[in-house]
């Protein structure tokens with residue numbers, strides 16, 4: 001049973017099974033659906049009362065209510081007491097019922113076996129699946145040490161697997177949201193202000209008079225509360241300045257759209273800093289009182305004039321000046337938005353830092369209409385014994401690299417799974433919770449190679465996904481509508497706590513993550529780290545510490561707590577920042593210490609060769625990555641992505657509106673076919689598509705081969721030397737006709 | 742008397758389609774069909790571009806061709822001028838579909854013609870239609886035009902607005918704020 005597969009073949013989920021029906025016998029009888037047990041709360045009654053939840057379709061985690069009609073699932077609405085949603089869900093959250101009803105869901109545990117020389121999944125009982133995993137984990141621990149197992153996680157249930165992994169002896173816990181998304185932003189703000197931006201962001205957009213977006217396509221990325229505030233600000237007449245090679249939805253609501261040449265944003269930011277300093281438009285008192293390194297900054301950007309930036313960015317000098325003045329006019333209620341997905345070109349920490357510096361010059365950090373101070377509830381943890389201390393971690397594989405990475409790099413763990421002569425230990429086991437690594441990590445060819453070196457690959461998910469096809473064991477989780485999870489403790493203008501309770505019984509043979517982790521802990525002799533009897537007891541214990549209870553939370557869903565801190569800095573007060581100098585560091589002493597540019601400096605990036613275009617990607621408001629592209633309600637509003645092509649380019653290639661084209665990147669890698677959207681809304685040197693489409697698993701009946709997958713074309717990255725982020729907008733594509741050799 | 746109407750703010754709307762999804766779940770609209778939809782209209786030439794995003798649906802016209810042409814009176818005016826289709830009386834002849842300049846109707850898999858009802862079941866309870874109450878950007882206002890103090894009456898007095906295909910002469914009751 002613990003045999004190792006030499007080469008993992010991709011298995012289509014249920015390929016060995018029997019279609020939709022669940023045949024796997026459940027050995028753990030106590031958890032048969034319909035039975036009320038100690039461990040598992042099932043809603044027996046056909047009640048039409050609403051159940052509180054918080055949404056799991058994206059990381060914004062809006063709190064709401066799940067409604068039934070005649071005992072049947074009906075709709076989800078926002079909870080008006082919730083500051084993340086203000087009672088209004090986004091389309092993905094509204095369509096959350098589709099995650100529950102999706103007939104293509106994972107239905108029962110699966111184990112990879114060899115049958116007549118072919119690898120297939122066989123349906124398994126939970127007991128068999130857990131035994132398989134526990135045996136392998138024990139073997140890895142014995143042979144290589146527990147640190148050789150890593151966890152990749154994205155989503156609420158991941159917290160139980162984090163506990164499991166730490167108890168087992170590894171702290172190699174990575175979220176792709178760091179190195180593939182917002183890591184550079186968090187580090188840049190940490191370096192500058194001694195604090196990160198957080199999630200949801202501490203942006204006071206609601207009160208902003210001037211909003212500067214650099215590639216942030218708010219409204220297409222549907223980060224709910226933020227989109228709401230953006231629209232409110234627009235309606236109130238805020239000046240929006242959007243820097244984007246594409247005429248995004250946000251650009252269409254902007255006073256200024258700056259269609260910048262891709263990969264040159266840092267030059268524009270430096271030119272803005274130059275204007276603000278040279279024309280003495282900065283907040284002198286704020287800069288004097290709170291910042292460090294102004295003179296060095298002034299000197300460093302002396303040559304970064306608008307005239308210098310013009311040929312680089314293609315943005316005219318008078319526009320650069322005008323927009324800089326506009327920012328200063330509304331300061332401090334001007335926000336240079338820090339962005340969210342910022343892993344673009346490999347110098348991302350530096351680029352985001354330039355924005356952070358600009359905010360400091362405008363005095364908007366800690367000011368109304370800029371950035372507010374976040375408040376977060378203090379909820380007691382359920383006491384568990386101390387975790388063992390790991391002897392090594394992923395960083396050992398990268399001596400002297402990425403010194404300022406504060407969190408584990410998913411991409412780093414992936415790379416360190418591929419053995420090399422210098423490494424004493426490579427990763428041997430991956431537990432992958434709720435993240436489709438094949439579409440999440442760039443360079444999928446590398447991910448595949450890493451996978452081939454594993455002794456154990458466990459995937460926990462709701463839907464079949466590219467990653468589940470490579471797993472040894474697939475554990476089907478029930479959707480967020482069918483389970484309890486840990487409390488949502490989001491930062492915000494005031495502290496809140498939200499509850500997720502099961503609205504429906506788990507469909508099929510699916511289970512919640514907390515239960516899986518607890519069962520696995522039992523098998524690994526780690527039960528003392530899961531000392532609670534059941535999840536209700538666990539939640540109730542935590543809730544008591546804020547003067548609430550599970551009972552109360554089931555009635556209110558969201559608990560608002562008092563904010564004890566001020567939202568903004570008080571005039572005339574002294575503040576100490578959590579940086580080496582105690583000031584806002586325009587000049588970063590930490591970066592200087594590690595030999596990086598203490599003040600951001602522009603360097604040119606490689607440009608697309610003739611006939612090639614820079615591959616840009618982004619979001620659509622009705623989808624969350626590949627997580628939703630099979631949701632029946634959401635595919636109904638968008639079932640495939642298109643490639644945006646400037647009409648001039650389309651003419652050159654003879655591409656007409658709606659044609660299917662194939663994209664080929666600089667390394668000869670081709671995409672699935674994708675429809676052309678010929679539009680003035682994009683520059684001539686880039687193309688754009690929404691991420692998450694072009695799925696390759698046949699069992700995803702609504703999304704299989706619909707559109708193209710951008711990750712597949714991201715075979716190159718540029719690493720951020722500061723913290724290891726993977727810059728992904730460094731790939732170039734050209735057009736091929738379908739079927740063309 | 743009341744005259745129900747909707748004003749949709751093209752400045753606020755981001756085209757997220759939440760109104761579409763909320764309508765589908767609220768009204769059990771089958772997968773593959775919709776009662777409301779989003780139109781994105783781009784004009785201009787790079788880099789001088791404009792984009793108008795509209796959430797569209799039945800206009801509940803005061804002079805509705807569908808009501809006029811329906812042979813069985815299944816299409817009719819309900820309270821507040823809401824244009825409704827009586828599913829039992831509908832024979833599925835599709836005359837109304839042909840007559841609607843806005844393409845607002847579809848044939849439900851069960852054989853009758855279906856379309857936006859302004860969520861009359863909610864309006865009767867004093868609630869907003871589902872799309873209005875879900876819209877994250879507060880882009881939609883629903884209300885009674887006969888009440889001069891209603892939010893919608895006021896906004897139509899102060900903001901520039903338009904209706905779709907006014908030349909069809911149908912007197913639409915869905916307004917777009919510009």
Ligand code: SF4
Nearest residue numbers: 055058061062090093
């Ligand atoms: S923003 Fe949308 S998808 Fe994300 S949590 Fe909120 S409702 Fe759910």
Ligand code: SF4
Nearest residue numbers: 754755757758760876
């Ligand atoms: S829900 Fe609101 S913002 Fe979204 S498309 Fe509809 S009208 Fe526009």
